[in-house]
Amino acid sequence: MSVVLAPDFVLALLDRDATGHEDAAGWVRLAEEDLVTTPLALTSIDQGAGEAAPAVRDDFARGAYTVRWWADALDETLAISRKRDLDLVRASLVALAARLRTDRIATFDTAFENLRTPGGKPFVMLPERNP
Amino acid sequence: MKKTSIYLEPELDEALARRAAEEGLTKAEFIRRSLWALVHQPARVRPKAIGLLGGRR
Numbered sequence: 001m002s003v004v005l006a007p008d009f010v011l012a013l014l015d016r017d018a019t020g021h022e023d024a025a026g027w028v029r030l031a032e033e034d035l036v037t038t039p040l041a042l043t044s045i046d047q048g049a050g051e052a053a054p055a056v057r058d059d060f061a062r063g064a065y066t067v068r069w070w071a072d073a074l075d076e077t078l079a080i081s082r083k084r085d086l087d088l089v090r091a092s093l094v095a096l097a098a099r100l101r102t103d104r105i106a107t108f109d110t111a112f113e114n115l116r117t118p119g120g121k122p123f124v125m126l127p128e129r130n131p
Numbered sequence: 132m133k134k135t136s137i138y139l140e141p142e143l144d145e146a147l148a149r150r151a152a153e154e155g156l157t158k159a160e161f162i163r164r165s166l167w168a169l170v171h172q173p174a175r176v177r178p179k180a181i182g183l184l185g186g187r188r
Contacts, residue, residue: 004153008181010178013178013180013181013182014180014181014182014183014184014185015184015185016180016182016184016185016186017185017186018182018185021182021185023184025181028177028178028181029177031175032175049180050184051183051184052183052184055179055180055183056178056180058179058180059179059180060176062176062179064174064176064177064178064179085163095168
């Protein structure tokens with residue numbers, strides 16, 4: 001199964017002071033799923049990574065993360081952005097979830113608590129939080 | 132071949148038998164093929180860019 005990878009998750013992994021860093025690091029060391037994101041999210045990660053950007057690019061080059069984009073991705077992203085009043089990065093991740101037929105997303109972004117997949121399912125945010 | 136004995140939960144044993152039957156294989160052959168596939172599966176590539184930033188605390 002694939003997991004959609006949001007930019008904030010990778011940035012939390014990078015930053016020892018970030019909220020969720022330890023949870024993210026622990027989870028990613030054990031995760032067996034493919035971690036997949038979009039080119040829009042990759043750009044956001046790259047811009048947010050600062051001096052660590054080259055190391056993150058290496059992780060993408062090595063295949064630790066995968067980038068997916070497809071013929072109708074832009075149309076789908078724009079439609080989701082308009083319909084749900086979302087920025088393009090988040091909208092692209094919702095579109096990707098539909099493409100991958102997954103409801104699992106690696107993120108601490110609370111916006112996803114209230115978002116649903118195009119199939120109408122709530123997102124399962126990873127690492128799973130204790131209530 | 133080398134003989135190996137392992138303990139299985141009854142549920143796993145039943146599931147193995149069921150899947151083997153679906154594939155038209157003996158349970159032993161199904162287990163052998165599954166283990167071959169597992170040990171030849173490439174290890175998942177893990178990110179290395181972890182904890183490179185921060186350290187204010």
